Amino acid sequence: MIIGSHVNYGSESLLGCVKQTLSYNANAFMFYTGAPQNSIRKKIDEENTKKAQELLKENNIPMTNVICHAPYIINLANKAKPEAWDFAVNFLKEELHRCELLGVSYIVLHPGSCVKEERETALKNICDGLNEVVDNDTKVMILLETMAGKGTECGINISELKQILNGVIFKNKLGVCLDTCHLNDSGIDISSFDNYLDEFDREIGLDKVKCVHLNDSLNPIGSHKDRHANIGYGTIGFESLINVAYNPRLKDVPKILETPYIEDHAPYYYEIKSILEKKFNDHLKEDVLK
Numbered sequence: 001m002i003i004g005s006h007v008n009y010g011s012e013s014l015l016g017c018v019k020q021t022l023s024y025n026a027n028a029f030m031f032y033t034g035a036p037q038n039s040i041r042k043k044i045d046e047e048n049t050k051k052a053q054e055l056l057k058e059n060n061i062p063m064t065n066v067i068c069h070a071p072y073i074i075n076l077a078n079k080a081k082p083e084a085w086d087f088a089v090n091f092l093k094e095e096l097h098r099c100e101l102l103g104v105s106y107i108v109l110h111p112g113s114c115v116k117e118e119r120e121t122a123l124k125n126i127c128d129g130l131n132e133v134v135d136n137d138t139k140v141m142i143l144l145e146t147m148a149g150k151g152t153e154c155g156i157n158i159s160e161l162k163q164i165l166n167g168v169i170f171k172n173k174l175g176v177c178l179d180t181c182h183l184n185d186s187g188i189d190i191s192s193f194d195n196y197l198d199e200f201d202r203e204i205g206l207d208k209v210k211c212v213h214l215n216d217s218l219n220p221i222g223s224h225k226d227r228h229a230n231i232g233y234g235t236i237g238f239e240s241l242i243n244v245a246y247n248p249r250l251k252d253v254p255k256i257l258e259t260p261y262i263e264d265h266a267p268y269y270y271e272i273k274s275i276l277e278k279k280f281n282d283h284l285k286e287d288v289l290k
Contacts, residue, residue, distance in 0.1 A: 001255070123154055
């Protein structure tokens with residue numbers, strides 16, 4: 001099982017991420033290189049990066065288990081303000097460069113939101129943006145995340161993801177990140193997850209799936225709201241999420257938890273333990289707060 005969680009890229013940068021991951025008894029993790037809501041970024045700490053990579057090797061964790069997430073402020077779908085679109089393109093380029101310096105192979109990207117653009121135009125804008133960012137020398141793979149359909153989000157179904165992937169010249173530089181909460185909220189029944197994988201494989205190919213965000217949802221199927229819940233404490237349920245985590249077709253794909261903190265405390269050690277033991281923790285809050 002390749003499993004981990006979101007971790008904080010704080011004062012020790014990548015080294016701190018690895019230390020948090022080990023404290024959760026995990027062998028994978030995802031992080032932002034700065035706050036997801038803004039463009040403020042500090043210089044990559046080369047010494048901490050080297051120490052982080054050494055610590056990963058000592059614990060037999062390959063860099064392919066390390067995922068970066070692009071900030072939410074990147075929106076390639078809307079060109080209403082050309083300067084804002086240019087900023088999104090250039091900032092994504094910078095994030096790819098930062099990932100390269102850190103030795104990270106994958107970065108998850110929200111495809112973008114139409115805002116006032118027509119949907120087909122917005123999807124083309126995303127393709128245009130990715131074609132500006134990605135070339136034959138790009139070393140970091142961009143993973144398009146499946147979205148819940150909140151507001152005017154793009155990438156809310158297999159058809160839209162396929163359209164974006166088909167519109168990019170260097171298709172080998174792109175993959176997909178499946179988010180179980182987003183899939184549920186977009187209308188996919190996670191209790192029949194293999195049916196979704198069958199369709200995905202026919203239309204896109206399961207080899208494109210490089211990451212899974214393993215989250216429960218606070219909302220009913222098809223609600224288009226995107227509110228995560230702790231594992232087994234939402235509408236998807238523990239058994240369905242266990243079936244996703246242990247699906248043999250996704251055996252080599254990192255599963256990353258983005259579940260909510262409990263009173264400012266990370267629940268990931270206990271949630272990961274629950275998944276590894278295949279046993280629902282019905283006293284998660286008590287464990288986290290003890």
